[in-house]
Amino acid sequence: MSRRGFCRTVAGTAAGLAMAVTRPTMPAHAATNRAADPDAPVEPRIRLADVPPDKRVIALTFDCCPGAFDTRIATVLITEHIPATIFITWLWMRRNPDGLALLLAHPELFAIENHGELHIPPVLGNRTIFGIRVAGDLPAIRHEIDAGARAIQTATGRSPRWYRAATGFYTPSVIPQIEKSGSAIGGYSLSADLGASLPAARVAARMAGASSGDVIVAHLNQPLRPSGLGVVAGLRALQRQGTLFVRLDQARTTPPTNA
């Protein structure tokens, strides 16, 4: 961790992996090297499809990378009956049994989806994204996704339908293979907190400014950062605007497009 907007990393784990605790912003190399490297990592964008013109409809999604549990956000979601899609890693589940139990106690609100086993980006090659070593090859990518899905199956009794990459980035040529194996790509159209790195006021403003059909991503694993307070304020603002909240498993979405 060194630069503003980038995630904090935890190095030296048992697996020898550097694991980000949040989903960061787009790395510069992905944006600039696309022409030179057509398989440079992409950050897919999805939106809600068929949004009625007379309603403001938003899909809230939260990532549980490694890290802890932000009860500030979870409490508001539960007390205000706001549904959300929660992307969870096995690492987070292992470290936050009480948080997981709270989410599982509200199946009417929370859909639990797959954020991978060890929070390893599904990216080919020998590179890092925000300091996180990528999977490197297809077998490692398959393991990351399949082991994450099995952990969710064990915890919830249902197989996840959606998979969201650690860091949000994928190798483009891998995306069709992930889809062919049965997982939908958990993209988004608005990053509310930029990896839980933004001050609260900016997070709240970004959420309040969401357009109908947006799929918002924020983080549920950083209870000590100011961003979470911004998410709470953003939720309140969206509520005041009469927003209808939907989960990804209850909505139609546009096909992912690569950004």
Ligand SMILES: [Zn+2]
């Ligand atoms: Zn993540």
